[in-house]
Amino acid sequence: MSTQRLVSRQDLFRAKEAGRRAAAAAPFEEKVAKLVQLQRMNSELAQQDGRPAKKPWNIQIQVSSK
Amino acid sequence: MDKTLQVINGLEKDGIIGKYAIGGAIGAMFYSEPAATYDLDIFCFLPQTGLLIDLGPLYKALADKGYYPNEEEQIVIEGIPVQFLVPSPGLAEEALEQAVDRSAFGVPTRVFTYEHLLAIMAETGRGKDIGRISQCLESRKPDEGRLKDILTRHNLLGKWSKINS
Numbered sequence: 001m002s003t004q005r006l007v008s009r010q011d012l013f014r015a016k017e018a019g020r021r022a023a024a025a026a027p028f029e030e031k032v033a034k035l036v037q038l039q040r041m042n043s044e045l046a047q048q049d050g051r052p053a054k055k056p057w058n059i060q061i062q063v064s065s066k
Numbered sequence: 067m068d069k070t071l072q073v074i075n076g077l078e079k080d081g082i083i084g085k086y087a088i089g090g091a092i093g094a095m096f097y098s099e100p101a102a103t104y105d106l107d108i109f110c111f112l113p114q115t116g117l118l119i120d121l122g123p124l125y126k127a128l129a130d131k132g133y134y135p136n137e138e139e140q141i142v143i144e145g146i147p148v149q150f151l152v153p154s155p156g157l158a159e160e161a162l163e164q165a166v167d168r169s170a171f172g173v174p175t176r177v178f179t180y181e182h183l184l185a186i187m188a189e190t191g192r193g194k195d196i197g198r199i200s201q202c203l204e205s206r207k208p209d210e211g212r213l214k215d216i217l218t219r220h221n222l223l224g225k226w227s228k229i230n231s
Binding site (some may be wrong): 061 | 098103126145170205
């Protein structure tokens with residue numbers, strides 16, 4: 001069985017755009033959860049690089065699953 | 067974040083701050099995909115004496131609740147650094163006046179309109195603002211008529227075209 005999966009660059013850009021639109025349409029609460037994940041990742045990378053790191057938000061987030 | 071917004075709503079209810087709305091990157095997040103940011107920008111009207119704005123009553127009210135400014139002059143409220151900003155006359159003031167009601171984590175709040183947020187990013191025009199404009203536009207289209215009206219009235223059409231060319 002072939003493992004090739006041929007796609008054009010335009011297909012990839014379209015898929016990426018669709019992903020961004022979906023991310024924008026997500027509930028605000030989910031976006032805040034993602035933001036805190038981003039902050040934690042940034043903080044870890046900064047620490048590994050020896051750069052000053054800002055503290056991620058210290059909050060509990062409960063995102064209801066629908 | 068619900069607790070943070072409840073504290074801010076309490077400040078407005080008690081008359082410590084006037085009408086407030088969320089702006090900045092968190093405001094934009096109500097409309098577009100999330101982007102890394104660390105502070106919550108709260109634009110609000112504050113009691114003013116001549117040209118000077120008195121932050122004393124706000125800081126005292128928050129200190130009474132156990133919230134104090136950090137080294138960046140933000141006040142950490144329930145785990146979130148909050149920056150209180152007085153809107154400058156013109157675009158930001160209009161954005162606050164026309165802010166829309168929203169709910170976040172079940173708590174009522176107010177947010178700048180998407181078109182006002184984009185116009186403010188163009189007006190501010192820092193590298194991160196310009197990057198954020200394209201990120202926003204890729205994830206959600208604004209109301210073109212409304213955006214054009216705001217940009218025209220605040221003499222930002224040329225700047226907007228240059229940023230998006």
